[in-house]
Amino acid sequence: MMFDGGSIVLTSVYPCMTPTSRRHLYVRKHGPVFNTLLERNLLEISNGQVRLIGVVSAGRHPRNAINAVIGELPHNVEVVPIHKGHRWGALKCATCDATEAIWSTPRNADNHARSLLRFVAKHLHDEEG
Amino acid sequence: MPVYEFTMVLDRDLSDDDYDRLFEAGLDDCSPGSENGHGYIAVTREAPRLLDAIVSAVHDTVRAGLRPVAIEEEDLLTLGQIAERSGRTHESVRLLAAGRRGPGGFPAAVGAGNASLYSWAAVSDWFAEKLGVVVQPHDANARLLAAASHILRARALAPTEDLALLASA
Ligand SMILES: [Zn+2]
Numbered sequence: 001m002m003f004d005g006g007s008i009v010l011t012s013v014y015p016c017m018t019p020t021s022r023r024h025l026y027v028r029k030h031g032p033v034f035n036t037l038l039e040r041n042l043l044e045i046s047n048g049q050v051r052l053i054g055v056v057s058a059g060r061h062p063r064n065a066i067n068a069v070i071g072e073l074p075h076n077v078e079v080v081p082i083h084k085g086h087r088w089g090a091l092k093c094a095t096c097d098a099t100e101a102i103w104s105t106p107r108n109a110d111n112h113a114r115s116l117l118r119f120v121a122k123h124l125h126d127e128e129g
Numbered sequence: 130m131p132v133y134e135f136t137m138v139l140d141r142d143l144s145d146d147d148y149d150r151l152f153e154a155g156l157d158d159c160s161p162g163s164e165n166g167h168g169y170i171a172v173t174r175e176a177p178r179l180l181d182a183i184v185s186a187v188h189d190t191v192r193a194g195l196r197p198v199a200i201e202e203e204d205l206l207t208l209g210q211i212a213e214r215s216g217r218t219h220e221s222v223r224l225l226a227a228g229r230r231g232p233g234g235f236p237a238a239v240g241a242g243n244a245s246l247y248s249w250a251a252v253s254d255w256f257a258e259k260l261g262v263v264v265q266p267h268d269a270n271a272r273l274l275a276a277a278s279h280i281l282r283a284r285a286l287a288p289t290e291d292l293a294l295l296a297s298a
Contacts, residue, residue: 068244085149086157100162100171101148107158111132111173114244115160118171118205121239121246 061088063109066102069116077120091116093123130175133182134210135274137190137197139168140285147195154193159186168195179270183277198285200278202271205239205246214249215256215264232259 059079061067070079076094079102083089088104100119106112143151143163151161151170160171170190176182183200190197206214212222224230226238226247236252238245256262283292 065244069240084145086152087148090162096164098162098164100160103152103157103160105157108173108175111158112160114134114207114246115171115173117240117244117246118203119160119162121205124239 061102062104063106063113065109065113066106066116069113069120070102073120074124076125077123091119093119093125095123095125098123130177132173132175133179133270134171134173134203135183136201136203137170137172137186137281138199138201139170139190140196140198141168142166143168143195147193150193151190151195155189156186156193170197179273183274187277187281196285197281199281200274202274204249206249206252207244207246211247211249211252214268215253215262234259 059081061070070091073079073091078092078094080090080092080099081088082102083104086103086105087101089102090099091102092099098119100116102116103112143161147168148161151159156170156172158172158174160173162169162171170186172182172186174182174186176185187197208222208226209219212219215222217225221230226235228235234255236247236255238247240246253264256264280292287295
């Protein structure tokens with residue numbers, strides 16, 4: 001299923017969720033699909049409603065500022081998909097094994113993107129003297 | 130509110146669970162990672178003062194069960210941050226970087242457009258060499274970051290009571 005960005009209010013979900021009960025979310029019609037979305041932090045629960053906050057496709061982060069960084073990586077830096085807890089993935093440097101987390105829902109996507117770009121800049125090993 | 134950026138070095142490497150604990154302790158505005166077997170947190174924090182950014186980031190980290198043992202100043206800056214440090218307008222620095230004003234040869238950036246980052250070490254050398262302007266590298270914020278780093282290192286070495294006595298001696 002593909003939703004191209006934005007947020008869609010999903011009214012078929014039971015209005016019984018609080019942040020602490022999100023893991024026990026019960027969805028009558030679309031259980032497996034919605035659980036997958038939840039695990040990937042693509043759903044946001046607030047005011048008893050569930051919103052889709054991401055694009056459901058591999059390799060694309062829900063926030064554009066972050067895609068701008070991970071879309072142009074040097075040959076030695078790769079994106080490792082994680083989709084676990086709050087981590088959407090990680091940047092990993094093949095030269096020195098360093099990694100940095102990519103959050104699914106960073107508080108500020110531009111600032112997070114700047115940190116990720118710094119990681120990339122610090123790991124341009126080839127261009128260092 | 131201004132955004133302050135620095136890196137905290139942690140006492141150990143990060144486990145899978147640490148990442149989620151850091152996020153939930155309020156560090157969702159920061160980027161944790163691992164380098165040479167040591168955890169670190171690249172902090173990007175909005176705060177009234179740098180001091181508040183440091184204190185709250187250290188506090189959040191301790192709450193997540195980790196201990197910062199050093200703080201490093203950020204070398205890679207945006208043109209806006211370079212303008213601030215060098216006491217010039219954003220526009221003036223932008224023209225210098227684009228080679229449309231001044232002697233040219235401004236240090237190369239990583240990334241493009243507004244996201245471009247420049248090495249402050251390289252840029253301040255360029256200011257000195259090409260413009261004859263020595264930009265004071267150790268401003269008040271840099272001194273505060275260094276002091277905070279010394280305190281964190283000291284806390285890893287001696288009990289808090291002893292440090293309090295030493296600080297007031
Ligand atoms: Zn590296």
